[in-house]
Amino acid sequence: MATRTTTVNDMSIDDLLERAAELKGELVAFAQGPRFARRLDAVLFEAAEDDGFLDEGTTIQVMDYFMLQRRLSDGPTVLERFVGQRRPPLADHEREMLLGWHDVVESCFEVRRFDGDAVLLHNLIDDLVYRVYSNMGRTGFATVRVGMFVVGRIVPLHPATDVWMVTGAYTPYPKSARRQLAEAAAHQLTTHPELLRRNPAVLQKAREIQAAHRADFIDQVGADITVLPPLEAQETLREHFRRQRQRALAGLDAGRAAKVGPAPEPRLPEDMLAADNIALVYDEVEGLNQYRDFGHLDDLFANPRPARDRTNLALLREYLNDESVSPLAIRRLVQRHPDGADPVFRALLRKPGFTWAQDGEKLLRRHKKAFFDREPTPSVSAVGERLAELLRAAGQRTRAGIRWPAGLTVLSRR
Template identity: 55%
Template sequence: MEHSDSRTALPHIARLVARSGELKSELVAFAHSPRFARRLDARLQQAADRLGFLDEAMAIDTIDHFVLQHRLADGSSVLERFAAQRRPPLSEDERAMLLGWREVVEAVFEVQDFQGEAVVLHNLLDGLSYRVHSNLGRRALGKLSTGMFVAGRIVPVHPDTDAWLVSGNLTTYPPGDGPQLAQLALQTLTAHPQLLRRNPEMLRTAWQMQAEARADLIEVFGTDILVLDPGEAPRRMREYHRHRQERALAQLDDESPAQVIHHGPSLDELSALPEELCDADTVAVIFDETEGLCFYADFGHLDALFTDPALARDRTYLSRLRQYLNDDSVAPIAIRRLVQRHPDNADAVFRALLRKPTFTWERDGEDLLRRRKAEHFAREPLPSITPVGTRLAQLLRTQARKAR
């Protein structure tokens, strides 16, 4: 899949790229003005402290990040301040160009081809290709050659085009470094699965794969929720994992992603649970349609409370429920499942917890979750399984062979 620009004439792109260079120079000068100098100097010092030195390339990237992405005290960026305050005022088209630069794509790319003044870069993270220009002209891309790799940042030339622009420094690597760079790309994708949003096709595949993994768990256990003794959980998960392996082997001839990343609890064979789960009275394994596979400590303790609300007289039960309610790492689905399992008792439990005798789950439950778990509701749901693009998978297989 490639980001190409069939809608916009090349001379128009050339004009936009040239104008972007002028505006970027003004923007960087604005960032060095006295109102921002102290904060920018602090960011440069932090970069120097991390590396033990600060070379030109790191300084360029630090300034670029500060200008485009750093949030000031009021929540705005230097870029947004410049777009609003520049005198004389920017035209609507120039303002749109500048604000489009907020969409930064930072990745490891493979050089695929050259098209006129642009280079086609394949992003190992999202599996997309981008036609990229430099506002310093074609000569700035002269150090690149087909098959080599670059780490860098790009932004849209303009929201009305599919052309992209180098933003900051490009660090180059020879083709032979590809497998090692693929490992770094995999680590980045594991830590930041939201990068998949740029590729709708891969995102759809990820949701489909998560649905299939959930269906497999239901096929094995007859349900998508298990409440287990901590000593039993590894054995049951190994049973599920074996089922998944057998299905994967049976589908080897299918056109499916060569590798996937699982976020959250591992689907690998478990020899032991994390310490916080080992100390629990029970462990709930929930494979939700949206949240994916999740483990929750002491779920059985709370299930008993919802089975018999009279247990609320023992404050330890309410204390655990309060922890579930206030802990952002506990998704709302865990509490919703307790309510779904015992709908007739939910009101009594929450009235005791909140000391609100008129509370009803049907009327007040979702509002309660949205207040206590606002951070969760502010996040866009993402699948817990991330497919790895074809090219990245090829490079990872090469790296695996080298490691043998």
């Protein structure tokens, strides 16, 4: 068995893998205990198909997500609870190892080659190669061959190493599935551009693309923000994406452009279409965002009359409490109407001494912690070289492709 020594208490990769397997077994037993039963059942039910069925692979993946990433109602993950409550207490290097498992990479990987007990996996989404082990040794990759693809989850074996470990289950696919898997990976990347964050070069490319799109949006509507009725907002988005598509096709030769199938036109969600108005904001850093009923809040800040505007104060409270809404929305309101910020938030919070200049950022950090815990990423994606090769080889879009495996539902929950 090939080993590599590390600086983690002079433990080899084999030693770390053995210990990781032991602690992972304890973590699974802890998560399946009675204190988490109701919450685990709810997560499994959420992931089940319409008929309530969950296959073994999906169950393992959802269980892994529940332990490592799903935050409990009071804030911590099951993993954090386990690390804090295990008796006897974990050694410092063991605590560091387990808490490093929060850093999950979930993707479609191409199998590059084997190196001893490790396999080198090329992530089609972030275009990086990961050296990955299984805590089952080489037998953990018994179904994998060079040139195949695997869809699954990996975590750092230990933050002090540069190697990774399979977590949960993975699904192998033959070489013949490369076109469909490339399209599935491209769809995930389009939906979740934050997945580029590990590759600075591709991330910078995405920022450059976003800057060009933003300039075009400003040219189209006259500013980086516009508030419109829902149907007009939807048509504005469609025109924006049509312009970007035309620009992209202009860079292709006639033969390649002819193979590109029709792109689906963007459609706002039903709850957006049911709003009174929608703000389209193309921020320099966060990219293109949409906010429902933003116009009502814009009026509130422009002409603050909190005592007579309880409905819009309730709407502002929703903006503030909704963890999925970026601080950008509230910052924009304050930037547009700085004189309205203090009276509005004093009424909302019932704090006569509140001032935005002194208390505003602290308020946002308290209610939008997740946005401050990570670096903002562009809202557009850049495709890495290997995925671009596979997509070019695919030519016209495959209609009956492979759906992103059901077990990998974590991305849709972020």
